[in-house]
Amino acid sequence: MPVRVQTEDFDLTTEVAALRTRNPRIGAVACFVGTVRDLNDDSTVETMELEHYPGMTEKSLEAIVASACERWPGIDVLIIHRVGKLYPLDQIVLVATTAAHRGDAFASCEFVMDYLKTQAPFWKKEKTEAGxxxxxxRVTDDAALARWGVEAGNQTKK
Structure with a gap:
């Protein structure tokens, strides 16, 4: 299954090993692991709560995977995104892609993460010392997506 939304943590080594066995023709694996920062906008983050719409979120992530596979035929993609209460340094998201060559693995991994940051229906609430x-x-997330020819809120290519 290329998409999972879950409360439990994931093991990077186990997940990448399983992804690698799905296609023996791969020559490259690229991974991104996002973690909870302890500081955001000059405030100390005590916890982060991630919410989502079950069913809708998975469909959105599957659409991101399909879009990446259309752009880079022959790649394989894994997205694991956690929800619930998380603490600084906890893993939030894993995006891993495989391809025959490193260029496609790097590019597709970055594309999936850029797309996910703006298009996937997740909501984050931070608890800080101020409440x-x-x-x-972030505007920078929209700009990252735009370089792939996709506008925020629009899941089709320009």
Missing amino acids: ERWVDA
Whole structure:
């Protein structure tokens, strides 16, 4: 299954090993692991709570995988995204891609992460010393997605 949304942590080594066995023709694996930062917007983060819409979120992530596979035929993709209460240094997300060559593995991994940051329906609430706050989308995330020819809020190519 290329997409999982879960509360439990994941093991990078185990997940990448399983992904590698799905296609013996791969020559490259690229991975991104996102973690909870202990500082955001000059405030100490005590916890982060991630919420999602079950069913809708998985479909959105599957669409991201399909878009990446269309752009880079022959790649394989794994997305694991955690939800629930997390603490600084906890793993949030794993994006791993495999390809015949490193260029496609790196590019597709970066594309999936850029796409996920703006298109996947997750909501983050941080608890800081000043109280709780929702984390707003960043303009830099929209700019990262735009370089792939995709506008924020629009899941089709330009």
